[in-house]
Amino acid sequence: MATTKNDAVENARKDLAKRLKIDAADVKEHSVEDTDFPDMALGAAEDGEMSGQMMTRGWRIKLEAQGQTYEYRADKNQVRAFKFKGKNYRI
Amino acid sequence: MNRNNFFIHLALALVLILVAAFAGQLSRWRKEWRSRVHIVPTAEKKQAATSDEIALSETRSFGSPEVLVKFKSGVSDEAIEALTARLHDRVEDRIENAGGVEAIDDLDNADPASIVAEYSKLPEVEYAEPNFEINLEASEGPLVPVLPHDPQFENQWALSNSGQNGGKKGADISAPLAWATTTGTDKLVVAVLDTGVDYTHEDLAANMWARPDGMAPYHDAELGTIDDLNGFNAIDNASDPMDDNGHGTHCAGIIGAEGENDLGIAGVNWKVQIMPLKFMGAGGSGTTKDAIEAINYVIERKKAGVNVRIISASWGSTQRSRSLEAVIRKAYENDILFVAAAGNASTDNDRTPHFPSSYDVPNVISVAALDRHDQLASFSNYGVKSVAIAAPGVDILSTWLGNEYEEKSGTSMATPVVSGVAALVLAENPRMSVDDLRKKLLASTDPIVALKGKTVTGGRINAAKALE
Numbered sequence: 001m002a003t004t005k006n007d008a009v010e011n012a013r014k015d016l017a018k019r020l021k022i023d024a025a026d027v028k029e030h031s032v033e034d035t036d037f038p039d040m041a042l043g044a045a046e047d048g049e050m051s052g053q054m055m056t057r058g059w060r061i062k063l064e065a066q067g068q069t070y071e072y073r074a075d076k077n078q079v080r081a082f083k084f085k086g087k088n089y090r091i
Numbered sequence: 092m093n094r095n096n097f098f099i100h101l102a103l104a105l106v107l108i109l110v111a112a113f114a115g116q117l118s119r120w121r122k123e124w125r126s127r128v129h130i131v132p133t134a135e136k137k138q139a140a141t142s143d144e145i146a147l148s149e150t151r152s153f154g155s156p157e158v159l160v161k162f163k164s165g166v167s168d169e170a171i172e173a174l175t176a177r178l179h180d181r182v183e184d185r186i187e188n189a190g191g192v193e194a195i196d197d198l199d200n201a202d203p204a205s206i207v208a209e210y211s212k213l214p215e216v217e218y219a220e221p222n223f224e225i226n227l228e229a230s231e232g233p234l235v236p237v238l239p240h241d242p243q244f245e246n247q248w249a250l251s252n253s254g255q256n257g258g259k260k261g262a263d264i265s266a267p268l269a270w271a272t273t274t275g276t277d278k279l280v281v282a283v284l285d286t287g288v289d290y291t292h293e294d295l296a297a298n299m300w301a302r303p304d305g306m307a308p309y310h311d312a313e314l315g316t317i318d319d320l321n322g323f324n325a326i327d328n329a330s331d332p333m334d335d336n337g338h339g340t341h342c343a344g345i346i347g348a349e350g351e352n353d354l355g356i357a358g359v360n361w362k363v364q365i366m367p368l369k370f371m372g373a374g375g376s377g378t379t380k381d382a383i384e385a386i387n388y389v390i391e392r393k394k395a396g397v398n399v400r401i402i403s404a405s406w407g408s409t410q411r412s413r414s415l416e417a418v419i420r421k422a423y424e425n426d427i428l429f430v431a432a433a434g435n436a437s438t439d440n441d442r443t444p445h446f447p448s449s450y451d452v453p454n455v456i457s458v459a460a461l462d463r464h465d466q467l468a469s470f471s472n473y474g475v476k477s478v479a480i481a482a483p484g485v486d487i488l489s490t491w492l493g494n495e496y497e498e499k500s501g502t503s504m505a506t507p508v509v510s511g512v513a514a515l516v517l518a519e520n521p522r523m524s525v526d527d528l529r530k531k532l533l534a535s536t537d538p539i540v541a542l543k544g545k546t547v548t549g550g551r552i553n554a555a556k557a558l559e
Binding site: 045050053078 | 285286338341433
């Protein structure tokens with residue numbers, strides 16, 4: 001089932017809360033922008049992951065928690081944590 | 092002769108004159124028609140020249156001289172007459188302006204080559220040669236572009252850029268001119284290593300590979316036996332390579348959407364066999380291991396007799412894998428070309444390699460993307476040492492899931508353009524080695540200013556040049 005923008009933001013909030021071991025209510029939405037990512041891993045490939053080299057329309061989601069900003073990337077198929085502590089994760 | 096007879100004879104004479112005049116005119120008309128009629132070499136694909144060319148033919152009409160003989164100086168006319176009479180020939184004409192060459196008619200109407208041999212042996216003769224008949228006849232003239240009637244062809248700027256949507260006229264791969272030579276062949280298989288392919292798509296179904304009757308299902312020592320009727324799915328090692336993303340279907344359409352079927356678009360090849368291989372899932376990404384398994388499948392199918400000569404790989408990452416490189420090298424050893432996307436990070440692959448396109452293996456062609464203005468796409472990777480060639484890759488219309496068509500951008504889209512041109516070349520030259528094929532493709536470009544210092548060739552692939 002295709003992911004909507006709202007679903008993607010919600011999934012990202014839950015994921016960040018889990019990673020930081022905090023309550024999801026403490027994760028605030030900083031910004032969400034429509035953008036083109038360079039590939040089908042949304043420019044956030046995991047280690048050993050190959051992705052289609054097609055420009056992909058999606059959303060850059062920025063969240064705030066514990067005084068820091070975290071970036072997530074999403075499209076209709078997926079949500080990814082971008083460089084969370086230096087690594088990309090597909091959630 | 093009485094008065095009546097006189098008029099009868101006069102009328103008869105006038106009729107004969109008119110008949111003779113008409114016959115002469117008929118003959119002239121016939122000659123004229125012959126000189127204008129063009130025999131089209133391959134009827135549906137090539138068109139005759141717009142202007143006649145002079146061609147030589149050994150065919151001669153009966154009674155015309157067979158040979159031209161130059162006698163040595165000092166040989167008299169009488170001696171020449173006697174000599175030709177002895178050979179049961181006659182001198183039909185002496186051509187003074189050609190240095191006294193005699194046009195000799197053999198009264199036995201023998202083969203010109205034997206007459207030439209006969210005269211050449213004579214001590215009186217300086218040289219003898221056949222009297223070639225010079226005809227005005229058709230020759231293979233310039234190719235005439237072939238345009239398909241697929242309804243959305245006008246939006247396929249990559250194949251034929253007429254300046255539509257503000258593009259640059261001619262910034263294309265000259266597909267219509269290439270199609271004057273070939274539109275592809277269903278004897279050739281191109282493997283699309285991707286998210287799978289929607290093999291039921293109305294514009295692809297006719298060009299999909301299926302395991303040939305009599306060929307055993309795929310067997311792998313570790314994976315077991317897989318019923319690969321429609322291709323191979325390396326994600327779950329199953330038989331169904333159906334696309335659940337769209338990317339692979341898009342790439343397949345660029346290579347080989349059926350042409351001239353009154354549906355959608357035309358592929359670079361109107362006829363070809365697309366072998367669907369799935370190693371990327373619905374999200375458009377996959378693992379190195381699954382890519383390796385799929386390439387291994389292609390190699391094994393080649394060994395089993397499938398004429399698969401090209402793998403189209405519209406994917407990649409910046410992570411090097413020696414295992415992936417090794418299996419691509421294995422594909423090279425099995426005469427399989429590997430066309431790979433240069434990547435979409437706008438970066439220099441000479442400094443930051445992108446794999447598999449940056450592997451230094453002789454069958455790899457790394458492809459950058461151009462837009463409709465012949466500019467390097469803003470997202471495209473480049474590399475004067477590591478990116479071989481460029482092809483259209485922005486706003487490319489092709490097949491999509493659910494019998495749909497969509498415009499997409501990426502070096503993903505440029506890659507199957509080159510794979511498609513490679514398939515056209517192999518359609519015309521089925522025995523061409525992978526080394527020669529790669530060389531041919533890299534030598535078949537139009538120089539593009541924007542690519543100077545950006546790619547190895549500095550040019551955009553030109554399908555028509557690749558078929559010269």
